Amino acid sequence: MHPSPAEVARTLAAGRLRGSAHIACRPGPHQVRHATDAGGRVLLLVPVDSDIARALRPADDAEDVAxxxxxxxxxxxxxxxxxxxxxxSGWAAPLAGTEARQAALDFVDIDPTGDLLDVGRGQVIFRMAAEEVRLERGGALIDIDPDEYAAAEPDPLHAIEWDLLTDLADHHVPEMADYIHRQLTEAGHTQPPGAQPRVVRLDRYGFVVALGTPGREYRARLAFPRPVADRADLARLLHPVLCRHCGVAAA
Structure with missing residues (x-):
């Protein structure tokens, strides 16, 4: 199991990575603070008196901007x-009133910045529904159906991926190495000689490990028995791996 292109796109667009905005017929690009709501609509939080706010201002006869x-x-x-x-890609329009307040609540789930308290005065939120979504991965360009993008969910572990990888590298190398060796053996693969395998990526479906020696590494993906919902669910799933002898020691 692995994330679908739509899930990867939702994870990247969620708002935890730096984004830039290209605005039609305007200079740019502009660095932006962004988030997405539950339906994948893009939310931009911008100062009212800023270059990007002026660039996003619709023309007199329009309601939104590409x-x-x-x-x-x-x-x-x-x-x-x-x-x-x-x-x-889509059409961005400024929000006001109830819509702006709801968008601020959606934004705070991703980025609890204090500037959200100033929405409606010194800050404005623009919202854009996805009309076109493209994902570039491994040299291939993938067109994603906007409805599939909207229905997908961002990966629940992405925001804490670095913390999880650091914890595994600092405290659980022998346990993970043993687990990876067993998984590779069961799949009919032989673990190459060299340094201990390293977990280098982690998502709700499994993890990617780097095998071999520096300069001659290759990567393999190992799947979880089921997708995990959050950090607590991951801890329950990995507990038998990371604490195989805890029950024996406690006894």
């Missing part, structure tokens, strides 16, 4: 593969 949000993945550790790059 915009492309561009987000590039930043791998969490050295040697980790990139999730790729996503472009989400």
């Amino acid at each position: 915009l492309v949000l561009d987000v590039l993945d930043v791998p969490p550790v050295a040697g980790a593969p990139s999730l790729g790059r996503v472009w989400v």
Whole structure:
């Protein structure tokens, strides 16, 4: 099991990575603070008196502005593969009143910045529904159906991926190495000689491990028995792996 292209696109666009906005017929791009709501609509939080707010201002006879949000993945550790790059295109319009307040609540789930308290005064939220979604990954460009993008969910572990990988590397190398060896053996693969395998990416469906020696590493993906829902669910799933002898020691 692995994330679908729509799930990867939702994860990249969620708002935890730096994004830039390309606005039709305007200079740019502009660095933006962004998030997405439950339906994948892009939310932009911008100061009222700023270049990007002026660039996003619709023409006199229009209600919205054509915009492309561009987000590039930043791998969490050295040697980790990139999730790729996503472009989400649509029409952005400013929000006010109840819609702005709801958008601020959606935004705070991703980025609890204090500037959200100033929405309606010094800050404004623009919202854009996805009309076109493209994902570039491994040199291939994938067109994603906007409805599939909207229905997908961002990965629940992405925001804490670095923390999880660091914890595994600092405290659980022998246990993970043993587990990876067993998984590879059961799948009919032979673990190459060299350094201990490293977990370099982690998502709700499984993890990617780097095997071999520096300069001659290759990567393999190991799937969980089922997708995990959150950090607590992951802890329950990995407890038998990371604490195989806890019951014996306690007895």
